[in-house]
Amino acid sequence: MKIKRFQSLLADSRIDAALISNFFARDPNFLYFSGMDAESSFLIIPKKGNSTFLTSALEHERAKKESGFPSVRIFKKPVYKSLSKLVGRAKVIGINMQSMPIAEYKHLKKALPKAQFKDISVILSKQRRHKEADEIEKIRKACSIADQIFASIVKDFRWKTEEDIRKFIIREAGRLGSGISFEPIAASGKMASMPHYRGTNAKIRKGFLVLDFGVDFHGYKSDITRTIYVGKPSKAEYALYDMLLLAQEEAIKDAKAGKRVSELMEGVQKKLGKYKKNFIHSLGHGIGVEIHEGPAVSVNSKDILSEGDVFTIEPGIYLKGRLGIRIEDDILIKGKKSIVLTKSTKKLVTV
Numbered sequence: 001m002k003i004k005r006f007q008s009l010l011a012d013s014r015i016d017a018a019l020i021s022n023f024f025a026r027d028p029n030f031l032y033f034s035g036m037d038a039e040s041s042f043l044i045i046p047k048k049g050n051s052t053f054l055t056s057a058l059e060h061e062r063a064k065k066e067s068g069f070p071s072v073r074i075f076k077k078p079v080y081k082s083l084s085k086l087v088g089r090a091k092v093i094g095i096n097m098q099s100m101p102i103a104e105y106k107h108l109k110k111a112l113p114k115a116q117f118k119d120i121s122v123i124l125s126k127q128r129r130h131k132e133a134d135e136i137e138k139i140r141k142a143c144s145i146a147d148q149i150f151a152s153i154v155k156d157f158r159w160k161t162e163e164d165i166r167k168f169i170i171r172e173a174g175r176l177g178s179g180i181s182f183e184p185i186a187a188s189g190k191m192a193s194m195p196h197y198r199g200t201n202a203k204i205r206k207g208f209l210v211l212d213f214g215v216d217f218h219g220y221k222s223d224i225t226r227t228i229y230v231g232k233p234s235k236a237e238y239a240l241y242d243m244l245l246l247a248q249e250e251a252i253k254d255a256k257a258g259k260r261v262s263e264l265m266e267g268v269q270k271k272l273g274k275y276k277k278n279f280i281h282s283l284g285h286g287i288g289v290e291i292h293e294g295p296a297v298s299v300n301s302k303d304i305l306s307e308g309d310v311f312t313i314e315p316g317i318y319l320k321g322r323l324g325i326r327i328e329d330d331i332l333i334k335g336k337k338s339i340v341l342t343k344s345t346k347k348l349v350t351v
């Protein structure tokens, strides 16, 4: 289904064949189309007909078993000569200029002197935005594992340092899924005012504790943030947390097919009132085989939500040198509704 849909996008853009390369550098689109992150391999997807998985003897057997590609071939050296034979008569060849190193592009131009190369990064991003049923299932699973990990963290809160929590997340993501989707964050007290502070061996401080992590499940990512409280929150801290939570939940409610992403952001900013200036990053980002992909979920985004979009909504409030609060869920757009895929409690947990 993925390839058929992509072929019609290629035809619309008058591209004879797409070449997805994992040769010089990893291209996440390789994993997307083949289901495996094979080293030193290519996918050749013509606008019509059968696609080819071109690989080395090293990956050949695995590719035949796992990729589902009708044709899996071993290349001969020099590699780009093999490739040029396969691409054959294709005149216009689509490549992902967002991930292909210039050195590889030079090889290609030399091997295919008559071909015209076109950037397909925009087409690829469009293709990947619309998640298909099997992809949604994997993301759901990645989300539910993340929920399970969060529940374990708070259930028996025995952690001394931020690093203890980080290590636990990494271990559990490996045990229950295919690993983490990015380096987990455990940011306590005043350190949480830096959204990308990861956590150290320092003792967990009193106050808000931001836990931001995700799980990879067969190539698909989840991304969740929950802020809990170590100690006893003041009334003002409860109020701040609740204001952010309300803004996040309103944004989720407003998210549906046809809605402009920028409107969601405006809604959140309005709800945050004078704390608007303390919300210092984007509202979210698409997720899939990459932890950041389309749609763009920021204030400048021109994207309009549509069926099959999966993305995060993660507003935050950061008071420099004092505290940070962020709440993040993964959302699927299905018709007139948004479905929340991460289900961990958002009531302020105190430990």
Ligand SMILES: [Mn+2]
Binding pocket: 223, 224, 285, 312, 314, 328
């Ligand atoms: Mn995120």
